[in-house]
Amino acid sequence: xxxxxxxxxxxxxxxxxxxxxxxxxxxxxxxxxxxxxxxxxxxxxxxxxxxxxxxxxxxxxxxxxxxxxxxxxxxxxxxxxxxxxxxxxxxxxxxxxxxxxxxxxxxxxxxxxxxxxxxxxxxxxxxxxxxxxxxxxxxxxxxxxxxxxxxxxxxxxxxxxxxxxxxxxxxxxxxxxxxxxxxxxxxxxxxxxxxxxxxxxxxxxxxxxxxxxxxxxxxxxxxxxxxxxxxxxxxxxxxxxxxxxxxxxxxxxxxxxxxxxxxxxxxxxxxxxxxxxxxxxxxxxxxxxxxxxxxxxxxxxxxxxxxxxxxxxxxxxxxxxxxxxxxxxxxxxxxxxxxxxxxxxxxxxxxxxxxxxxxxxxxxxxxxxxxxxxxxxxxxxxxxxxxxxxxxxxxxxxxxxxxxxxxxxxxxxxxxxxxxxxxxxxxxxxxxxxxxxxxxxxxxxxxxxxxxxxxxxxxxxxxxxxxxxxxxxxxxxxxxxxxxxxxxxxxxxxxxxxxxxxxxxxxxxxxxxxxxxxxxxxxxxxxxxxxxxxxxxxxxxxxxxxxx
Amino acid sequence: xxxxxxxxxxxxxxxxxxxxxxxxxxxxxxxxxxxxxxxxxxxxxxxxxxxxxxxxxxxxxxxxxxxxxxxxxxxxxxxxxxxxxxxxxxxxxxxxxxxxxxxxxxxxxxxxxxxxxxxxxxxxxxxxxxxxxxxxxxxxxxxxxxxxxxxxxxxxxxxxxxxxxxxxxxxxxxxxxxxxxxxxxxxxxxxxxxxxxxxxxxxxxxxxxxxxxxxxxxxxxxxxxxxxxxxxxxxxxxxxxxxxxxxxxxxxxxxxxxxxxxxxxxxxxxxxxxxxxxxxxxxxxxxxxxxxxxxxxxxxxxxxxxxxxxxxxxxxxxxxxxxxxxx
Numbered sequence: 001x002x003x004x005x006x007x008x009x010x011x012x013x014x015x016x017x018x019x020x021x022x023x024x025x026x027x028x029x030x031x032x033x034x035x036x037x038x039x040x041x042x043x044x045x046x047x048x049x050x051x052x053x054x055x056x057x058x059x060x061x062x063x064x065x066x067x068x069x070x071x072x073x074x075x076x077x078x079x080x081x082x083x084x085x086x087x088x089x090x091x092x093x094x095x096x097x098x099x100x101x102x103x104x105x106x107x108x109x110x111x112x113x114x115x116x117x118x119x120x121x122x123x124x125x126x127x128x129x130x131x132x133x134x135x136x137x138x139x140x141x142x143x144x145x146x147x148x149x150x151x152x153x154x155x156x157x158x159x160x161x162x163x164x165x166x167x168x169x170x171x172x173x174x175x176x177x178x179x180x181x182x183x184x185x186x187x188x189x190x191x192x193x194x195x196x197x198x199x200x201x202x203x204x205x206x207x208x209x210x211x212x213x214x215x216x217x218x219x220x221x222x223x224x225x226x227x228x229x230x231x232x233x234x235x236x237x238x239x240x241x242x243x244x245x246x247x248x249x250x251x252x253x254x255x256x257x258x259x260x261x262x263x264x265x266x267x268x269x270x271x272x273x274x275x276x277x278x279x280x281x282x283x284x285x286x287x288x289x290x291x292x293x294x295x296x297x298x299x300x301x302x303x304x305x306x307x308x309x310x311x312x313x314x315x316x317x318x319x320x321x322x323x324x325x326x327x328x329x330x331x332x333x334x335x336x337x338x339x340x341x342x343x344x345x346x347x348x349x350x351x352x353x354x355x356x357x358x359x360x361x362x363x364x365x366x367x368x369x370x371x372x373x374x375x376x377x378x379x380x381x382x383x384x385x386x387x388x389x390x391x392x393x394x395x396x397x398x399x400x401x402x403x404x405x406x407x408x409x410x411x412x413x414x415x416x417x418x419x420x421x422x423x424x425x426x427x428x429x430x431x432x433x434x435x436x437x438x439x440x441x442x443x444x445x446x447x448x449x450x451x452x453x454x455x456x457x458x459x460x461x462x463x464x465x466x467x468x469x470x471x472x473x474x475x476x477x478x479x480x481x482x483x484x485x486x487x488x489x490x491x492x493x494x495x496x497x498x499x500x501x502x503x504x505x506x507x508x509x510x511x512x513x514x515x516x517x518x519x520x521x522x523x524x525x526x527x528x529x530x531x532x533x534x535x536x537x538x539x540x541x542x543x544x545x546x547x548x
Numbered sequence: 549x550x551x552x553x554x555x556x557x558x559x560x561x562x563x564x565x566x567x568x569x570x571x572x573x574x575x576x577x578x579x580x581x582x583x584x585x586x587x588x589x590x591x592x593x594x595x596x597x598x599x600x601x602x603x604x605x606x607x608x609x610x611x612x613x614x615x616x617x618x619x620x621x622x623x624x625x626x627x628x629x630x631x632x633x634x635x636x637x638x639x640x641x642x643x644x645x646x647x648x649x650x651x652x653x654x655x656x657x658x659x660x661x662x663x664x665x666x667x668x669x670x671x672x673x674x675x676x677x678x679x680x681x682x683x684x685x686x687x688x689x690x691x692x693x694x695x696x697x698x699x700x701x702x703x704x705x706x707x708x709x710x711x712x713x714x715x716x717x718x719x720x721x722x723x724x725x726x727x728x729x730x731x732x733x734x735x736x737x738x739x740x741x742x743x744x745x746x747x748x749x750x751x752x753x754x755x756x757x758x759x760x761x762x763x764x765x766x767x768x769x770x771x772x773x774x775x776x777x778x779x780x781x782x783x784x785x786x787x788x789x790x791x792x793x794x795x796x797x798x799x800x801x802x803x804x805x806x807x808x809x810x811x812x813x814x815x816x817x818x819x820x821x822x823x824x825x826x827x828x829x830x831x832x833x834x835x836x837x838x839x840x841x842x843x844x845x846x847x848x849x850x851x852x853x854x855x856x857x858x859x860x861x862x863x864x865x866x867x868x869x870x871x872x873x874x875x
Contacts, residue, residue, distance in 0.1 A: 223737060233706075233709055233741075321769065402614075414618075492610075512584075513743065513747050513766070
């Protein structure tokens, strides 16, 4: 195939260079470390050591099981949830539809700590039930991890499926029905194949998040060895470990996700259906007992995912002495101390997240357009590189970037640049996935029509494609902004004096066992994130998560 | 034109000069929690009001990795604090400095060649959560935890992950040998950080934690009634923690001021009273300022910090062997 260089070829080349430099090069440093022996020559000793370590193999197995278990649970919660919101109208729907966003906003570490406060061995509910003679199973280990990770990650499935449902052409279903197929059969035959890519894409995201998760895994899984925790701990090991072993561990976790990614891509690409109209059927208003059922069903999911937030706000105003919470006694002390120290971390968070979002989304739109609509051998490469950050846990990514850009002609370490870079690279795959899912649904014929009418390809992109993508660009931007503003694992290794963000401030407090202060920071962070979203949704009538 | 330039430069120079006179910036890398840092900085502020300290925190390991990674272009000036063994391992990134108050610090709490100095000293204790004992009597000695009824009931931190945990395991190894380590490893839940151990005991995940005195005392002082401290009658182990100036520090003079400040009597007393960090200085009276016992009244099993650092590989290997046997 002959490649036309103007304009898409040039843009592909520029994108490739940027990705090679900021993503592949730091990863290359990591890979070369994993096969470099102590004497500096080629060596497989890191991988040999891993294979010989039974604890490592156990962690490997546990990670896969946890990933599958959590992904399954998120699908079971997220899909029906999205379906209810997209297809039915019931009381309080508008309220519940915006709430899942909050599960993305609340830093994972706060979620874990809050649940421990409720269901841990010394938890409020555990002690209450214990006094009544009911003993709950331990929240530490599998139970707690699957439970809390499901609540943290089901939103990804929910939002993905909701978007697909809204882009779904209701006439297909009507056609099925008018041809005499029973309603349930119609749904299975028409809806499932269309929703499957959305479910798979987002299930992959969840799986990779679980594999890379260390905040919840570390907090709840100290009895269950996991790959992410092991890699993280080896990296931060106080006494310093072998860089070969650390890098080899990282390479293995990268490999797991890379393999999954490969299979998922093949499945999704075979199953993609192009919607010609994308007119979603109107939501059906349900009444009486069905309405009660739907409202309470959705309400329960919401309540459970909101509970950490409620606990955070209660804890933020609870009296503390040292690490001990004095439940029932109120105090403004934590909040005052947090607000006294908060302005800088808040401003930093807003600044870095906003910059990263603008860069990330712009780049993601371009890249997904190139890879989906302007396929060539080069865009295939682009497509693979852009999702690479998914395969690497935040900590490893942060250290790789700091080490790569600490010296040489481009010194980013210690500047705001490294924070923005961490955020952008880490969340780029999400932005790309988001933009891509809509592009699959925009038929090529629209663009061809525009070009055949004499509009240049570049102008067509701006005048036809971008407006068609507008809704998904906005939601991608908001999602990216939300997830970057609560990003912790990459930025915590990259930040330096004056660059502290809110999640880092929270982490420092949780790490020191100061849950009251952590909650106060958490409450401030959540307010900073949620207020603009509520205001913009209400004031500008952006239909982001309302599903109407 | 030249006059204009001259004017510009002199204004710039004046601005820089006054700026420098007003604030002395210093970047503090620290593995201490925010409250400990705030306490120290409040005390330091009284003697050095112009010092503008920017703290950057993380686990000791994370911070040391950073110092190593940034060696070509250091962004931190002073590190506070890490176990002596850890500091010794990163010797080439340390800048020697001899503070004025050094004679107040016993020799065992100083680093070699003025490379570092101990700001506080940890005592290893057994932190007991009585609510989780469920009928078992609280342990009184380290050997109690080697008995079979303690299986999976207590936590210890992986010595290869934490400097203080290493000193604990080193002490156990010196006192009870490989057989002792085998019995401990067979019973213990091994955590990846010392914070996980004491927070786990406080949260009721473990009935007992082999951990740091100050951390356990915070929960006692905070009013968590089921938490008790047990100083084992066989002898406890000491783990001093030290600070150092990072080699190539950009704000060397300010770092020295901060170093002196963190070592001062006022700072160590504040640390003791607010955060239960035992001072390394001989002129701070612990028992009269807090409910903690004086160091002299605790039975200590003596271990050499230097020997502990030298034997690191051996003892960690011994521990790993014990853990492997326990499986």
